Amino acid sequence: xxxxxxxxxxxxVGLAFALAASRLPSVxxxxxxxxxxxTPVPAEGxxxxxxxxxxxxxxxxxxxxxxxxxxxxxAVRAMQVWGDDGKSKLDLAKGPPIATIVxxxxxxxxxxxAVARTDRIRMLRGAVPHAxxxxxxxxxxxxxxDSVLGADLLVGADGGxxxxxxxxxxxxxxxxxESDGVVANFHCQFAHxxxxxxxxxxxxxxxxxxxxxxxxxxxxxxxxxxxxxxxxLSEDDFCIAVEAAGHSAVGxxxxxxxxxxxxxxxxxxxxxxxxxxxxxxDAAHAVHPLAGQxxxxxxxxxxxxxxxxxxRSRFSAIGDLAVLRKxxxxxxxxxxxxxxxxxxxxxxxxxxxxxxxxxRNDGLSILNHLPHxxxxxxxxxxx
Numbered sequence: 137x138x139x140x141x142x143x144x145x146x147x148x149v150g151l152a153f154a155l156a157a158s159r160l161p162s163v164x165x166x167x168x169x170x171x172x173x174x175t176p177v178p179a180e181g182x183x184x185x186x187x188x189x190x191x192x193x194x195x196x197x198x199x200x201x202x203x204x205x206x207x208x209x210x211a212v213r214a215m216q217v218w219g220d221d222g223k224s225k226l227d228l229a230k231g232p233p234i235a236t237i238v239x240x241x242x243x244x245x246x247x248x249x250a251v252a253r254t255d256r257i258r259m260l261r262g263a264v265p266h267a268x269x270x271x272x273x274x275x276x277x278x279x280x281x282d283s284v285l286g287a288d289l290l291v292g293a294d295g296g297x298x299x300x301x302x303x304x305x306x307x308x309x310x311x312x313x314e315s316d317g318v319v320a321n322f323h324c325q326f327a328h329x330x331x332x333x334x335x336x337x338x339x340x341x342x343x344x345x346x347x348x349x350x351x352x353x354x355x356x357x358x359x360x361x362x363x364x365x366x367x368x369l370s371e372d373d374f375c376i377a378v379e380a381a382g383h384s385a386v387g388x389x390x391x392x393x394x395x396x397x398x399x400x401x402x403x404x405x406x407x408x409x410x411x412x413x414x415x416x417x418d419a420a421h422a423v424h425p426l427a428g429q430x431x432x433x434x435x436x437x438x439x440x441x442x443x444x445x446x447x448r449s450r451f452s453a454i455g456d457l458a459v460l461r462k463x464x465x466x467x468x469x470x471x472x473x474x475x476x477x478x479x480x481x482x483x484x485x486x487x488x489x490x491x492x493x494x495x496r497n498d499g500l501s502i503l504n505h506l507p508h509x510x511x512x513x514x515x516x517x518x519x
Contacts, residue, residue: 138162139454142277142287144265144300146171148187148240149417149434150293151247155200156442158256163454165257166285168277172262175244182208183239184321184393186345186353188332193435194236197243202250208242210346211235213330218383235332237345237353268303275412275455289455290413291441293434296403298419304410311402316363318356320395321347322375325387328352333385342381351392354378363397409464412455414441420467440466 141157143150146169154167177183189197197203211233217226228234251257267278268290275290292300301308333344341357356378358366369377375389401422408420417434444463445454452459 138164139288140164140286141289141454142166142168142285143291143293144168145293148243148247148431149438151251152200152435153291153293153416153438154257155202155250156438158254160445166260167257168260168263168265170264174248175241177241177245181392182321182347183241184319184353184396185240187238187431188235189238190235190432193432196435196439200250202246204238204242204246208239210237210348211330212237212332212346215332217334219336237347265299288453292415292419293417294419296418296422301405301415301419304413307406309404313400315357315359315400316397317400318358318363318366318397319354321351321353321393322389323392324350324352324389328386344382352386357400409460411457414460416441437467
């Protein structure tokens with residue numbers, strides 16, 4: 137007897153889990169996605185929405201047959217982090233890539249093509265859920281076209297504002313950082329050398345991420361007030377502002393994409409599983425982008441949930457709460473820890489007390505001279 141597994145959300149995490157779950161025997165996989173269209177790869181330039189994929193995430197996508205086009209990705213072989221005193225610095229370097237910068241469009245294209253190649257996944261595009269209920273132990277998703285999808289396991293992969301989470305009555309803790317993330321791509325005067333660079337100040341965090349063809353993508357976390365100031369700048373003045381904030385590390389910058397902004401907040405669901413229901417990705421835990429680990433957490437969710445389901449007893453259904461709780465326990469520590477680390481790091485740089493200034497600057501320099509500690513940071517980053 138087959139089981140129905142319904143995934144709401146056809147983004148990177150939802151599609152990755154769908155591809156993995158399609159390998160489960162006697163499980164019929166359906167993906168519900170509001171968008172009607174697949175994701176086009178830009179004919180010129182690069183998508184300004186990028187992800188820093190860990191080696192573990194890239195390996196997971198490769199195993200699923202959904203590795204992004206390597207010609208549209210850039211390896212990060214070193215990382216440099218500066219404190220707000222202008223001189224404190226942390227250098228992280230490793231032979232193999234620490235991460236791979238991949239644009240959203242290229243990653244989605246690879247996932248969508250992999251889904252199209254299999255007949256084990258039913259893709260419902262332009263499908264809008266209307267309500268969620270439970271009937272005889274099965275989750276039922278009412279759709280706007282009056283159809284009903286029954287699910288032995290319903291997986292919410294529908295982002296930080298998850299409708300599935302809300303309908304299930306799962307409460308969340310939310311921390312509004314009162315900041316915006318500003319993203320854009322640039323041509324740079326000098327080669328980036330496959331180095332990711334990050335600068336911390338009390339009101340901003342700026343990251344330069346390497347792209348192919350001597351380009352970089354930036355993620356600039358700024359206060360709402362600074363975001364409005366940046367929004368008012370001309371294209372040339374915005375380039376000058378980004379170049380100055382990055383201390384001209386790669387020389388003169390020239391715009392290579394539109395500029396986008398999005399509000400920043402941390403969201404943590406009080407629990408991520410119930411009988412017949414699981415939350416993965418940002419639906420379960422959305423974190424600040426300064427660590428670049430959001431999508432990696434989501435892929436780890438997908439990989440872990442698939443493993444738990446594939447290893448369950450043949451007497452256990454895919455929606456059994458005892459099975460799903462194994463997933464929750466496996467993911468709880470790492471997701472909470474990363475959220476706390478990023479939040480505490482932000483608080484540290486916003487604190488003007490003398491001890492805070494010492495920790496974030498002299499502490500950074502001290503860490504730079506501790507090879508074993510730096511090796512531990514790298515090992516954590518590449519998981």
